[in-house]
Amino acid sequence: xxxxxxxxxxxxxxxxxxxxxxxxxxxxxxxxxxxxxxxxxxxxxxxxxxxxxxxxxxxxxxxxxxxxxxxxxxxxxxxxxxxxxxxxxxxxxxxxxxxxxxxxxxxxxxxxxxxxxxxxxxxxxxxxxxxxxxxxxxxxxxxxxxxxxxxxxxxxxxxxxxxxxxxxxxxxxxxxxxxxxxxx
Numbered sequence: 001x002x003x004x005x006x007x008x009x010x011x012x013x014x015x016x017x018x019x020x021x022x023x024x025x026x027x028x029x030x031x032x033x034x035x036x037x038x039x040x041x042x043x044x045x046x047x048x049x050x051x052x053x054x055x056x057x058x059x060x061x062x063x064x065x066x067x068x069x070x071x072x073x074x075x076x077x078x079x080x081x082x083x084x085x086x087x088x089x090x091x092x093x094x095x096x097x098x099x100x101x102x103x104x105x106x107x108x109x110x111x112x113x114x115x116x117x118x119x120x121x122x123x124x125x126x127x128x129x130x131x132x133x134x135x136x137x138x139x140x141x142x143x144x145x146x147x148x149x150x151x152x153x154x155x156x157x158x159x160x161x162x163x164x165x166x167x168x169x170x171x172x173x174x175x176x177x178x179x180x181x182x183x184x
Contacts, residue, residue, distance in 0.1 A: 032173035033109035034093070034138035035166035041092045042154055043161065044115060045085050049076035082151045090139035094132045097125040109135055146170055 054072040062068055075081050097112040112127050114120050143150065146165075153165050167173040 028172075029107040030134060030138050031142065032166060033098075033107065034135050035142050035170065035172045036162050037093060037096055037109050037111075037135065038089060038139050038142055038150075039154075039162045039165060040111075041089050042082070042085055042150070045089065046076045046081075046154065049081070051076065055080060077155050077157070079151055079155065082154055083147075086143045086147060086150065090136050090143060093136040093139050096132065096135055097122065097127040098131045098135075099125050142170075142172065 051074065053075040055075045055078050056070050057073050057078065058068070058070040095111055095113040096109045099108050099110050100106070101108065109131075110125060112120065112122055112125060146169075149165060149169055153161050153169075158164070163173075
């Protein structure tokens with residue numbers, strides 16, 4: 001038996017080699033899903049603000065000529081409003097569930113409670129506290145690490161913010177640029 005590896009040891013080594021890849025994919029799916037859900041929630045919150053609402057920005061110092069350098073900007077996409085949203089938006093992750101694609105086994109995260117109260121198709125969606133807490137933690141990490149990028153992208157109206165931010169800018173979704181994700 002010298003030089004021969006026992007089958008149980010071979011199996012253990014093979015499983016140990018595959019485990020990091022499976023964990024990495026789960027982590028990538030989680031962080032990608034959290035980023036996409038975060039952008040969805042921020043865009044929805046921005047859309048709820050009255051477009052006529054403004055906030056004063058600039059210097060409140062009085063210039064030598066007696067004037068001030070203050071301008072009014074739309075509140076919805078102001079840095080103050082976006083910063084406020086980033087502080088609380090991850091709480092919304094408790095309204096998400098996990099859905100596994102049967103063919104690829106990739107995980108995505110979908111809203112389980114609609115914003116307007118309409119009934120949603122939740123077939124195949126896993127809803128539990130572990131999913132919600134993992135998604136919330138990932139959301140908070142992303143919001144903290146990419147706060148400047150989120151504010152930069154969301155301070156101006158733009159198309160495909162999810163893809164541009166989550167895939168191209170941060171590489172959180174580098175495994176696919178177009179991941180099926182329910183629109184809000």
